[in-house]
Amino acid sequence: MTIYSGPVFDMCKRQFDITADYLSIPEDERRRLLYPKRAIAVSCPIHRDDGSIAVFEGYRVQHHLTLGPTKGGTRFSQHVDIGEVAALAVWMSWKCALAGLPYGGAKGGVTVDAASLSARELEALSRRYMVEMIPFVGPRTDIMAPDMGTNEQVMAWFMDTYSMYQGHTVNEIVTGKPVASGGTEGRRExxxxxxxxxxxxxxxxxxxxxxxxxxxxxxxxxxxxxxxxxxxxxxxxxxxxxxxxxxxxxxxxxxxxxxxxxxxxxxxxxxxxxxxxxxxxxxxxxxxxxxxxxxxxxxxxxxxxxxxxxxxxxxxxxxxxxxxxxxxxxxxxxxxxxxPDILCNSGGVIVSYFEWLQGQQQFLWGKEQVLQQLYDILDRTFSRVVTRAASEKISFRAAALAIGVEKVRSAKLTRGLFP
Structure with missing residues (x-):
């Protein structure tokens, strides 16, 4: 039995099983590679503009922390559920490993129709969600980013809320922030x-x-x-x-x-x-x-x-x-x-990595440097996928997933199982 279910997670699991079969990964390793390290479900109560109280369900799934902190977006959508969020976290893990980023995958979300909220209600929900997540996130644990239904402003509210609880500005807790609040040129695009x-x-x-x-x-x-x-x-x-x-x-x-x-x-x-x-x-x-x-x-x-x-x-x-x-x-x-998706749409997390680095170093890059570094990583990753697909006579998706899964598996094997 598992809490992770639904068509999106079933699809994610099927992709992994196909890749694990191709790589001849032993059965006793597979659950550790696939299933998330941690899943958090929270209630997010807010005051509506009419004076009533509404409670929204929020989630965060952290797939693995073997290579570094987890990284992933937070979406506000009516269709968010734990299975979908978990699948997106797993895909983010393979994506980061494929691009060579020192991250595991994460994803979060709140089940809400964001368009039905006023600006004040959206801010209240954003801040409440981050308050509930503070025990589980951090710039060395889990870094959030925008996704469907969220944007730069929501990330600024996340960052401000976390920083108020820490007593100092921690702009590297999220990426995809406005440039004026420590974001990076080129992240939105x-x-x-x-x-x-x-x-x-x-x-x-x-x-x-x-x-x-x-x-x-x-x-x-x-x-x-x-x-x-x-x-x-x-x-x-x-x-x-x-x-x-x-x-x-x-x-x-x-x-x-x-x-x-x-x-x-x-x-x-x-x-x-x-x-x-x-x-x-x-x-x-x-x-x-x-x-x-x-x-x-x-x-x-x-x-x-x-x-x-x-x-x-x-x-x-x-x-x-x-x-x-x-x-x-x-x-x-x-x-x-x-x-394939874990290559094609990886530009966002790659530039998020650059934003995270800049936040830690307090050294800002120009847009030209950001984009040149982005294209360099994409070119290297594209070439690796195409080369492997050709040499092993497999599809580009199979090659991309194999590279990502292999890297995470290798890291887990070399670190061992604690305690």
Whole structure:
């Protein structure tokens, strides 16, 4: 029996089992590698603006601390549960190990519709959540970051709350803060820029010119919108975009600047156009050179994977492809170049690492240095994944997961089991 359940954790476990089988990891090691070190569930009561008291459920899962502190985002979403949070923490572990970062994975969240909260209520919930987490987090234990439903302002409230309890400013307790509060240049855009950079590497490898190539972005939040703008700057034509409210498609190309302006003003894409709207479930299935799922987990399944008409699948979201769909994609390895999620969306945690370093050293980097270091790490990691996949004749996802799991396993074996 386990507290970790649900479709997202089941998917995460299935991915791990496939990787463990490939690496011939003994059965008695597997549970220690997969299951989290610690899971915290808390109640977060706040005063609503009408004077009533509301209680929200909060979670934090720390997968392992073998390589260093844990690292991961905190999301405010109606759909947060312990199984989903645990799966995201596990994926973050493999992601950090793959990129060579001295972290284990973590994830947190509060089950709430953040859009239903006033600004004061959002601040109250943010501070209360951090208060409940103080016994379990710290700059050498677990470092938080933004995720779905949270942003730079929420991170500033987290940091301020933790610092007030410590009696001095501890800005390295969170990353993704405003630059004015100790954040780093380039952090907000890092994940989306990383996606675009790796798409560029894939295009080069396939011998496809970026100029004139087409791309579809599913998910137009921070990751998807930044990736869309960066791909446009590389010469690609964005022919499809979508979010939770609407999807739009035009083979002639969409005006991304106007779409971004609309999304910022209204908080959603709905209403952007009355002529170009397409059913959201059809957006992924349109013909394009580059498809970027940058929204939720499990959007590419065994039911639609055969209908994908892209040359490159760049996974900006965590876990967008189910294992069943991945097995079918593997049969199309020569047709679809997959940049797996733990590589494709790792830009955010890489630049978070830079922010953490700067916070500890009290030495700030410029944006140019941040991005150059980001692209250097992405290039090295991309090359390692591609080289291993070619040498062992496996998929890029299998290669990426194998590298990540091997590193964590090796660290656990060399440190031993205490006491």
């Amino acid at each position: 890092a994940t989306g820029l990383g996606v675009a950079h790796l798409v560029g590497r894939a295009l080069d490898r396939l011998g496809i010119a970026a100029s004139g190539s087409t791309a579809i972005i599913q998910g137009f939040g921070n990751v998807g919108s930044v990736a869309a703008v960066a791909l446009c700057e590389r010469g690609l034509k964005i022919i499809g975009i979508g979010d939770h409210s609407a999807a739009y498609f035009d083979p002639r190309g969409l005006d991304i600047a106007s779409a971004l302006k609309h999304a910022v003003q209204h908080g959603r894409l709905s209403g952007f156009s009355s002529e170009l709207e397409i059913a959201p479930d059809q957006l992924l299935l349109q013909t394009c050179d580059v498809l970027v799922p940058a929204a939720l987990e499990r959007v590419i399944t065994e039911n639609n994977v055969a209908k994908l008409k892209c040359r490159i699948l760049a996974e900006g979201a965590n876990g967008p492809t189910t294992p069943e769909a991945d097995a079918l994609l593997d049969l199309r390895r020569d047709e679809v170049f997959v940049i």
